[in-house]
Amino acid sequence: MINSKTYGPISKAIHSKDDLDFQFLRKEGISWIQKLGSNLWTDFNTHDPGITILEVLCYAITDLGYRLSLPVQDLLFEGDKKSFLKDHFHLGPDVLPCKALTELDYRMLFIDLKGVRNCWIEPFKQSLYVDCKNLKMSYDPGILEDLPQKDSRSFDLKGLHRILVDVEEEVSFESVKKKIKESYHKNRNLCEDLVAVGPVVDHPIQVCAIIDLEAEADEEWIAASIEQVIQQYFSPDIRFYSFSQMLEKGYTTEQILEGPSLKHGFLDPEEVRQASLRKEVRQSDIIQLIMDLDGVSGIRELRINHCDKDNEQGGWVIPIDSGKKPMLCEKSKFNFFKGLLPLNVDEGRVANYKEVLRKEQYDLQYGMKEKGYPMPEPYQYPLAEYSSIRNDLPEVYGVGPIGLSETADAERKRKANQLKAYLSFFDQILVSYFQHLSQVKNLLSVFTTSEKTYFTRAVTDQGDQGEFLVDGYTTEDLNEELFGAFDEANERNQKIKDHLLARFAEKFSDYAFLMKKIYGTGIEQQVLDSKSFFLKEYGKISIERATAMNYYKQPLDRIWDSNNTSGFEKRVALMAGIRNFLRRNLARSFVEIYPLINSQGDNVYRWRIYDNNRSILLNATEEYPSRTAAHKEIYLVIQLVKGLPREEISSFFEQLEAIPDTPFTLGCFRITMSPSGRYSFSIINTAISDTNDSDYIIASQYRYFAFQNFAQAILSFKDFMDREFDDEGMFLVENILLRPNIEEQDDSKNTFLPFCKEDCQEGNCLDPYSFRVTLVLPGNTFRFADRDFRDFLENLIREELPAHILAKICWIGRANTGDLEQEDQLGHFEEAYLDFLKGLSQGKYENHQQFIKILSELRSIYPTGTLYNCEKEDESNALRDSIILGRTNLGTI
Template sequence: MNRSTKGYIAKKKPGTSLYENLHQEALELLQKLSGATWTDYNEHDPGVTLLENIAYAMTEVAYKIALPIEDILHSSKGAALASGDNGLFEAADILTTSPVTFEDYRKLWIDEIPNIKNVWIYPVDSYEKELANIKGLLHVYVEKYEYHANRKNEQRENEEIKQQMRSLYQANRNLCEDLYAIEVYKPLSLVMDFHITLSDLVEGEEVLASIIHKINDYLAPEVTYRSLGQMQEQGHAVNTIFNGPSLNNGFIEDVSLKDPKNYINIPEIIKLISRIRGVVNISDFSLSFLDPVAKKQHVIRESLRIPKNMTARVLFPKTNEQLVFENSGVVFYPDLVQTKKQLSFIQALDASKFKAASHADNTIDIPTGSALDIEEYFPIRKQLPELYGVGDHGISQGASPLRQAQVQQLKAYLLPFDQLLVNFLAQLNKLYTLYDVRTEDKQTYFTNTLPDVAELTELLMPQTTDMELEELERYWSVVTHELMRYFDRHASSRLHAIADQLLARYSEVFQGYALEKINKASYLGLIPEETYKNQILKSKRQLVAEYGTLSYQRAKSFDYTAIKTALGDQEQRCLAGVFKKIAIATGIESLEIKSFTKTVMDAGIHLHAPTEELALKISEITIDTPLGQVEIDEVSVQFTHVELQRELREGMHFVGGDEGVLSTVLKEGINVENYSIQPHPHKEGAYLVLHRSRVGAYHVVHIATSKEAAVSAVHQAVAYLLELNKRSEGFWIVEHLWLLPDFKAETFGFCIDFSKIVASFDLVLNQYKKMNFATRDEQISKLLHGIQEGTVQFEGLKREGGYACLVLDEGGEELAISENVYPSVPALEEAIGGLARVLKSTTVETVEELTTCYVYYGDEKVDETFFSFTMSWVLPAWPVRFQNDNFRKVFEHTVYESLPIHIVSEFHWLTFERLQAFEELYFQWSDLFQLQSEDPSVIEARNFYAFELIKMLQMFA
């Protein structure tokens, strides 16, 4: 209780209630408007009474407006909100993302795949031995919980883990990135020896179990999971908590993802043991392991650098002979059976910190709200005093006709007020519908039937009619809905504003105005403007409706390993992630992964060159055109109408002369004004349909049996071509990285061009022989370090026509050979001397900049920069919107805005013939790519088609 009230409810201050404010404002307005004719504003005045009741009714409306939004939306929908309704998503759906950073991938792999304890990821170009050439390749190292003693079982499990990691990676892969290699750490098994003094408060078995557990946690820390509550208790914001991939077992903090241990430090481990409860003194402690080379046990007494790609762990002791405990001068050895039980208990308790967080407890649900009858309304007339005669009791039957008429007049006067308030409540109750992004409804104003229609029949019943109550209610509902539809003429603008407001929640701006102008210009104004707006509204709503998925997958790339499945499976055929978002944002309605040339060929559009030999010629025809009469000496008839009724696909043949004929037909064929219908000169009752091409020539494209059939054929053709334009829109994406051959294959090389330092010094060094990726980078590293340290050697190698300069390391290994061939030994020696002089004044960084890495496809080579963070967008050039230069700019700008800044995009707008050649190569490559076969013939064929694709993309550029 508020002490300032001194135990009683404080009296409401004047002017603090909505009713009082409405009443006072209305009175002031009445005084201004009718002060000269209406002098009595006291409470007994009927006008003031009406005003009071209207103000009171409005307070009820205001009360419902002020209800919690979750109650209004629940009532409006008729059920609790689900994630995504009205663009409102659960935190787990809208704040999470598919993996973006290395930490994200580590969390996903640890969470999803059994027996993975930790994962470390390094970009390939970060190693000292590797040159910064191909970007986006990841080298992954895996640490397991348990290792098998049996070699075959261990190898089998490792391969299973690698395959699971690859599959999970492909399903969540970032753009222009790929796995270079996955390596599973091997265990470095350690054995303990110690002499430890204990207090009387503990048992040796419990202490030994704690020692094993703590040392192993020190050597390879466990990744800890947190629940949502724990993360919030630690002060993490919700945005931070849900940032990253959606996990099954809770949340993993980045600080929990520790780097791998490089050293075993015995003094640190002794300090760790000394803090265990009951440990009094450690007189001796050591760790030992079996040296695989010397086949001897190696004792670690101070420290040891852990060998690369290995993880150290203490084994459970096989014997207790070297595990000495002492208490009060008594020496004893721990019981290993009891120790194992204690260790299992400790591990079980510790594991509860890791994967015990329930998924249901780690979400923030949308508030449920309560179902309320928002549209319930009590008419104003029923609130008036009985004396007015408009309430439920009405007026006495003995009242005069004038009095009865006055009552009806008052009811009629109050009817618009009641209907307006009923409409307002209907509008409030349709709030969910207004913001529903999964509907195609175009209505923004709503109405409802009065609750007291049965008592207003004399006012609502049309003259000269006699309706039952149900008919009257339906009639009045139609009247109010039609009236509302009349006032709802600007519904489209309001719905666009709502969609824009929903998009603004996610800082998204849809380029609707630009697309509307582009559509209008592309389709020559042939499509009604409202149709454009509806299409754009549909795209806006779709973007909001799918924003949870699109946001989660915003960095996710296309899964090339599933393209064949996607093309064959209707459910998986849709674009995903950023590609789907780009398609929606640019108004592309067809979101399927498909062959665009096949779409055209399946459409049945017949295209002919004018020089083609045809079966029928018609001479000396004069036709009427929009430009007047035109005499045509000869018209080629591309189709002879044999059957009276034919499908449009078989009955309309278009003509063109260049490789852009499809673009011409799809643009000019949608314009009715480009068609002319003329009587057949040699066949009575038949009509010719002629189509005018861009150059002004007319060609017969159809023969109809009547003028009506000809007109119908034209309209069908236009509608069909409009639909084909939409179905032809889309794009292919080629991430250049995926065209690389296997990294283990000997297909990699390099080149150092010293003429870039001194133009007059023409010397180019190439790799001595083609190598695999890792070996090639090692050779470059040796060469660069050898140049820096002056340890490289130069020799002459006899070649046909002369001598080449061979570069070797200090051990005599061939590193590189000159591309130049010198005619004599003196000429070679002069070149070697020149190289030595150049290198003296050149830093290794400069030589590295001169180094170009190549990928070889047979004898052909490709600069590796082609594969680094670069992708090609291949698009059909024939849809009318895609022919528009402004649309191309908008599309490319949308791509730049949607992709990470480090990704380079190249755009290729191809004619039908070029895209057909591209798709043929693409499908041949992808079919071989998905086989993942080790067959040399399959690998050779895959590399062949990959190189053909590379050449084609380079030609398009």
């Protein structure tokens, strides 16, 4: 049985440090020589040249081990000390904080606003009443009159909030209210909304006391201090701390950076929790606070009471009305004695002292706090620097910088060169290790992807390599010559990115497996690019993970064609390989897969790609038996074009000395000429060498250009495919934002979401607003039309949505992509959604009705297929476009 004694975590201390132990390495080396060469070598003493070489190699390994054991900051440092970590990693402040999520987070966020002493967020109660007989919904309970109980239902909307604010005396509530609304909507949680912001109501409390002071006490100072400590007891100011102060309080870095990022420093979460609205005021607490003041020797009498109840004697405990804040009222009175003599207090001096105390409290709360935390100080080492081990051998060997004497015979020189060549083998291994060490910062960077993952260079510090090595040794191609056959850069980069993703507890295995299953092995670069881009953007999506869009008083460019989307949309888009997560028009797809009947009478498919002007940019050159086959070819074209560097295209045309008069290839482009001498291109499958193969040419562009314009035409096509060719995306609609105006008294002007009679039945959910979202996706894009990819994306959406939120997913568009005249649901939806968001941003409700009508009429489209015939079908891929009765899921909506 596994228990704490037999099982423990993997230790981080895995370094044996044997690589730093010269004697260990020497002893280990001799033991291997004895095992492998005992029949040929028996002299292992220090004078033996082989042992000398072994010792030099052991020393070189200790040098490598020393560099490997350097602090991480030294291995990463290169250049600017201020940004060397930011250049490669997401730092703690980039990924550990988040937008406000919990009640405590929101309170901290608002307390950070100047002028806010404290605030509280509470649920806003709004009931809806449902007439199940006539299928009507209303804010007015009057619609349930004269209805039998079985047809009467009601529920409360969830996710709505009201904020109570305690503002500073010299600050206007309206200015603070505006700041709080702006701050809330920048941090608004998905499926939640703010309904009201109001000032907290004061509950006046009278405190009267007779107090004995010490002889040296300053009665005016004590009078001011008593009022301050009582006010702080009633409603404490919450102070900010620096990072070092939070560490002294016992918080870890992760705990300090948890929650929203604040401008004035860090708040102690425990202090914020305790600073809640008081439910009662205790006389014993006030006595203790006054007695703790220096100069107070005793309290003869103290009484507390409601300010409006002078005739009552008060009590030990005064209850405070819910939602109110206790406040010291003007009827409070404090009398002071020194011995038997009563004291007259100078109210002017008391007021001055109160101002001093207020200023001290303000400076303590809002004074500049050091927010950063100490970063390790790096030291720059020449990690890649290496000199040949020949420099460390005795001069008598003749392989060092001095070399052999001029009197040495040819035989002696040949032997020396032979030893140099032998030692070059070890030199190349060692210099390669040092080169790899210098590239660790780039290989493990979350912002870059290396084109190479193996590294080396020529060892030429003595300049005599031409005497014993081939002439090409010093060329720049050495890396390719030595490691080109072994450097499977894509596969190794995939492993590196998987390692980095695992550090954030993220994975792309399902996405990678699905893409390879659908589109084949040529998809690796697309998967790697998706992982790399996800890691690069991780700081942003980590902070915004639960955040909704900000709709509050936004200009048009922040509503449409904008990245002002929910954190959920950004995260899901990046995990599905969709780089462009802007809210934008998706109805006009760049890709069309259309059915037709060929000359043999078979139902087949073709595809074409449009440009921004809806002109055909690329046409498929063959017919496909299924949409899946067409999807695969489209994706192959995308990978081939994106995989060809733009610089390679430009360089090719710049180096041309004459206009070609025969067809030629440039990467995946096959350039052809018309009889009139004009040029066009096709996309070819670079994996096929036979130009007569029917699969060699995948697609063609039937546009022709003069040669002087042809290079720009190819570059424009390349730019379009890289930057604009993206018709995938999603629209997330929060149902809570579709609620009618709560303040509208005329029920006929309110439009509610429709519901079914079955929703009124016991056990069913009648509330169509609370914690519900509607996700609308274009169903005709070349990946979204694939059933397997839809299944993957639907599962991803449900996994990434917060557990308390229910999603409805609609795949909409034209049912038949070949019929461009057919009504497009997506276009109508986009138009209505934009109008809805415009009105919502300005607090207007006139566009709700049309948008709700469009939204309620959405119907998912599904990939077409044929009924699978178990007897006749024999191709395994036929299953992908076939419908099997009882086993095919056509959708969830």
